[in-house]
Amino acid sequence: MNPFYLLSKSMQKKIWDMKWGRFTPIQEMVIPTIIHTNKDIVISSGTASGKTEAAFLPILTLIESTAGQSLKVIYISPLKALINNQFERIEKVSEHIHVPIHRWHGDVDQGKKKKFIQSPAGILQITPESIESLFVNRTEHIKRIFSDVEFFVIDEIHSFLDTERGVQLRSLLSRIENYCKNRPRIIGLSATIDNFDFIRSWINYCNTDNVEIIVSPGNDKELNYSLMHFQNDESFKKPVVFFEDLRELTRESKSIIFCNSRGEVEETTVFLNRLAKRENVGETYYAHHSSIDKQEREYVERTIANSSAPKSVVATSSLELGIDIGEIELVVQVDSTFTVSSLKQRLGRSGRKKDTNQYLQLYTTNQDSLLQSLAVMELLLEKWVEPSVGYPVPYDILFQQIVSICQEHNGITEIELINNLKGNHVFYFLPTEEIRMLIHHMINYDFLELINGSKELIVGLDGERILRDKDFYSVFMTSEEYEVVNGAKKIGQLDKKWLINEGDNIILAGKLWTIQGIEESKGKVYVTAAVNANPPRYFGDGSKIHSKISEKMHEILCSDEKFRYINKEALNELNDLRKAYHLNNIKSQQRVLWKQRDSYYFEGYTGTKIARTLVWMLRSFGVQVKKYDEFGRLEVTSSIYLLGTLEQITQKEWREEELIAFTREEEFFQSKYSALLPQELYMKMHILHEIDINGVVAFLKNIQIIVITMD
């Protein structure tokens, strides 16, 4: 049966009015499943395949007769921008059917929020953090608001699977369920995902069979791609010819140029605009990243979306998720992404229009990046992406949620609290003794307080301090920043860890500035225009590379594959890297230990987690690791023979705890609330997030180590 006839009369009329030709394949599959079954559903398909409508046409059909009276659907988005975007899309579909739609996030004004609280109905579009704020600040209303909810729609659900933010969200959904007459169905909208089992249990561990995953048939778009290498100089500066080539490439097309850091975005934007100016073209390249003022960013998004001229945006992963910037013809990636899924997501931003193809240009500017880019691209072509693994033992989020739950209940006994957590979808599996240990720790440190003859728990004084801070609602870490202003105009932000002085020249938002003054108390930096400047530095986490990427890099070193999509300079560099490997006829299951006088270089080419664990194991045997990188390449200077130690590592019975003494401060796990946990629970988090003993042993057993002496 044509899914059209499954929809309500008003939805059918709406589709007529919008002059839709036909449903997309994903819509044809999803509509009957929502209407005819009671299942949770994950809709996995590329951008612009009509996922939102696939979910909302049938949902509106099911709820339209009663949606005027109470809240039926909670739509959750990781981005405020996406809420604003989708608001218009959903409003369009539900125009004439009296289903109210409400937006709720940090930028929505109080009046609108008040109105919703007074008469909650229809659809609520909200962020995880704003759900948290409802539990904390609107406690007396939540029962009334949530009781009739029938659907949770989670947009970009893949972005929640492996993150602390996802743990928080899933906990919040559990807490909402406690107030619902019936358990709401979960509909997830996702880019391509792997590891179906994991996403099923993320949605409903009690009944994974009831989660249907609907994957759209792959698109028939042709992918055009190539890689160009421009070796940087000794001071790691990108050569001018690289920028000239990039200018040439983007002169006639609308493109996104992805860089790996905010500083590179700034540098690239300024350089490209200088080249464009030489051709008497006006501003053509726009910078986009999180430390550029929001208004400026929105201006850039609009300019790119509405421009018919070939303008381009230079961005970090800030433009990776679904923010609408119109049709993009070309995606450029400067140096390798850290994950395959990131490259896939970025490339999906081009060729969205019907009958257009996808164009991807990779640039590399150093040898590692070349090798890594090839590895990532090859894995993408093999259709591999990093599988979801979740966020293990989330005691840090448990800490935050306990504060929030105590606030929600305004007095709860320890037994009730534990029962509540045991019924929570993300905490149920944590041992009761450990939950109790955390609660008692929180009482001891005044995060919680016992009242009513020590029977009931409320938020303690130090808990209040955390709870009343506006920083409470999000669970991810952020760094402190200065606000940069030019007169009354906000330009963006600078990382406080980066030491600046008056008179320094910086690039921000693609423009050059001189720092005129720093007002520490207000956290403000005052700037005026300059003619010459350097990009600022921002500080982030280290990178964790999946084993599969490192292994692929090693495989490429061993092979003599020419890769038809790379230029001559890239092939020359690659052959240069391969020389020693080819000369010694190294095979892909082998790993080389290069010996040079008193130094040993072991090129492990394995994942970052395994590499670090290996380093700690080596240190425990007294081997001094001088340097190591995220691909497991390490340098050792030691009289102890490394080979023997590696052998011993595979034979020993390891306990994770014994590696802790050999871990440097900066190598420990860290998250927003991790420092507030009892030591024992914190170490559990560290162990499960950072240590992989079985991984190291399996890695060492699967490889054959070849010792080569270099002189």
Place this chain on the structure above:
DNA sequence: GACCTGCTGCGGGTTG
């Protein structure tokens, strides 16, 4: 050698 994401309520005043 990184990147991204988010965020009180209330009362009292002014403005459209």
